Amino acid sequence: MVKPTHFLALAVLLSLAGAPAIAQDKPTLTIYTYDGFAAEWGPGSALKSGFEASCACTVDFVAADSSIGTLRRVQLEGHTTSADLIVGLDTAIAGEARATGLFADHDLDLSNLTLPETWTDKQFVPFDYSHFAVMYDTDTIKNPPKSFEDLIALPDDIKISIQDPRSSTPGLGLVLWIKAAYGDRAPEIWAGLKPHILTMTRDWSESYDLFLKGEADLTLSYTTSPAYHIIEDKDETVKAAMFGEGHLAQIEVAGILKSSQHQQLARDFLAYLTSVDGQKIIPMTNWMFPVVDLGTDMNAVFAALPEPEKTLSISDQDIADHARQWIDEALAAIQ
Template identity: 50%
Template sequence: MLKIIHLFLLLSLILFATDKPILTIYTYDAFASSWGPAPKIKEVFEKEHHCTLKFVGLSSSIGALRKIQLEGKKTKADILLGLDTSIASVAKKTGLFLPYEINNTTLKLPVTYSDDTFTPFDYSYFAFVYESDRLKNVPNSFEALVSMPKDFKIVIQDPRSSTAGLGLLLWVKSVYGDKASAYWKRLAPYILTITKGWSESYELFLKNEADMVLSYTTSPAYHIVEQNNTNIKAAAFKEGHYGQIEVAAVLKSSTHKELAKIFLDFLHTQRFANIIPTTNWTYPVVKTTLPKAFNMLYLPEKMILMDGEEVASQRKAIIDEWLSAIQK
């Protein structure tokens, strides 16, 4: 009997010694999906750091932030990944995230980036995407967009739940300023629907429900690489294009803070940079050799980007202005 007890204790010690820490990452559904970056990141990081990565995909990164806020200090999340600079300042004010200094010298971004909490990992530019076989008269500006035939329809995302949706509001605000409300009233008849997140709206576009969808200048790369389809394109707008820099941060409540910090460092490695272009279909934030398909993409000359603090202070007013305009 004593030998059995000793054997049980020995087996328990072995199991305990080999138990791997679980790093839980809240993110948006496309990132965590089987065709997104998560599976390849999981494979590489787990092998290097003897741990388990658990990606929890929500309908949007804003939804992931709200889930963390509801859970508070009891959240199981160690990392929030997928917010962008437009909403990061709002997230910081919750006091839930751990300060973390990044090495800016390794970054290759179209704009200067500096933050003491959120680490950038990829970027792209917002654009209206279309299929060239179906749409021959392609709008090349916001003004051209509201001059399309009455049966022309677009799909956009809700700025209250989607970083892409918020990005469009900031894009319009950057171009039209105090005349943004008037522009939204002109655009409203062309909006087929407003979805909660990007995935739903892009699916509608692919089903030919709408002529254009709010997406990214890099979205066509997916169709080129995976489908050998060069008909999906991003419309180049004369006014310029608003940028999106996606970021990640560690929760103060994390029980694996050191491992979580190692993961943030991993976001700036070549291993991570090589995964991002053909899984998240965006640009990595460090220099790497991009797939040839990216040479076929429209690349804006500069990135329009409002300061994060400015967005935080004006966000509610901008959203309220939009709601009032499209509901009338």
């Protein structure tokens, strides 16, 4: 006869034996992204909590130093990558990412999105956007430039910090912005900017920090960047200079890897990312515009930000065919 205490001990042993199996049955969705997205103050943490509440899964963000860095890692790993998704590429490098053949179709209905352009991409899903802009502080710049030509005409001791287009998506965005605005005159514009360039940093955070410290008078960032200073710092002196030639939009995107063993789970995450609940997280953490209409859930500061009179664009094919040439052209002009 088995005593009651033996039954209890047997039950405990069986529960302990079953625990690892239960844990193993819970899938992990591995997402490659850039460090700012995965940081404690970025959107990653809240998106992880929100999705895990309903997915019966674990979300694991793996951060690289830049969006380009995430793509390079997946290119190196190929079909052996542990990533299920990349979150944080943008439209400037989406063509290169697509050409790798590593990304699957998302199969999502995105007809409800609000973007500067109609979205038809079958592999990449947009989750936020803003326009590139030159930032200034009204305490030091009383008459901000209204074009790149105005910037060039400023005294040479007015300096701007920019990002390297080989390692930074904003840096690449500046190359594309100038090319879209000036075409064959782009080398001339770069040559004119040369005396004003304080430095070209590896990533956005380095160059923006130089601006915040007062070492650079201007910096390359986004039309939405002032929202951070207004909301978090109660400071309305940081503004985006609005250029008459127009501004290039950066749309950040996410894509599913063909090699993922969790295809449906990855699609579910993208559906959550573009839902109202997911999009509510974006503006106040990634400081970009959401891609859906949030109505009264949108902070009024964002609605009051100035928007470009003209949005510039360059096709994926033109970027794929000429980006390296345009980068070399820009670097040659400022060396």
